[in-house]
Structure formats: structure tokens, C-alpha cells
Amino acid sequence: MALTKNDIVDRISELGHNRKKASMLVDSMIKVLKDTLEEGDEILISGFGKFCVKDKNSRRGRNPVTGDEVVLRERRVVTFRCSKKLRNRINGDLETA
Numbered sequence: 421m422a423l424t425k426n427d428i429v430d431r432i433s434e435l436g437h438n439r440k441k442a443s444m445l446v447d448s449m450i451k452v453l454k455d456t457l458e459e460g461d462e463i464l465i466s467g468f469g470k471f472c473v474k475d476k477n478s479r480r481g482r483n484p485v486t487g488d489e490v491v492l493r494e495r496r497v498v499t500f501r502c503s504k505k506l507r508n509r510i511n512g513d514l515e516t517a
Contacts, residue, residue: 425450457498469502 425446432442453471456463463471473496481492502510 460496467503467505469500469506472499472501473497474499 429439429443429446432446433439437445453463457471457473460473462473476492476495476497478494479492481490482488483490
């Protein structure tokens with residue numbers, strides 16, 4: 421099950437914050453993240469991970485349904501690399517997290 425924006429707002433409001441203020445904070449944070457990535461800058465959140473924008477060259481691809489060859493245009497993609505602390509926590513190694 422995916423954690424939605426509404427779920428994040430709910431969890432923040434459960435910590436004793438006003439739901440409206442929690443929603444504004446989440447919206448503001450998402451806007452800052454989007455703007456930063458759009459500018460091509462990296463986002464590093466200590467203990468969580470790093471978001472980067474990478475440039476992809478155009479290349480030949482194949483439509484999986486029809487098998488026809490297509491040209492995939494140049495594009496920018498967002499990548500995420502989790503921190504060692506998060507990776508250890510996900511894998512249940514809480515001693516090093």
C-alpha cells in the first residue's frame with residue numbers, strides 16, 4: 421500500500437499539529453522539492469537519501485505491445501539513492517541505523 425500525501429498530512433496532524441497547518445507544510449515542502457529538481461539541483465536529506473536529476477540521451481526502443489521500433493527522445497529523469505542508514509533500517513539491521 422502506498423503512502424499518499426493525505427496519509428502524510430494525517431500522520432503529522434496526529435503528532436499534535438493542526439491539520440490545515442500540516443497540509444500547508446507538506447504542500448510547501450513538495451513545492452520546494454519540485455522547484456529544486458526542476459532547476460537541476462540535487463536534494464540531500466541526511467539519513468534518508470539523495471534525489472538527483474540525470475540527463476538521458478535519445479535512443480532506440482521498442483513498443484512492448486506491437487514490437488515496433490520507436491525513438492525515445494532526450495529527457496531528464498529523477499533518480500533516488502537511499503542513505504546507508506535507511507537501507508540498513510529497511511533491511512532490519514537497526515544496530516547500524
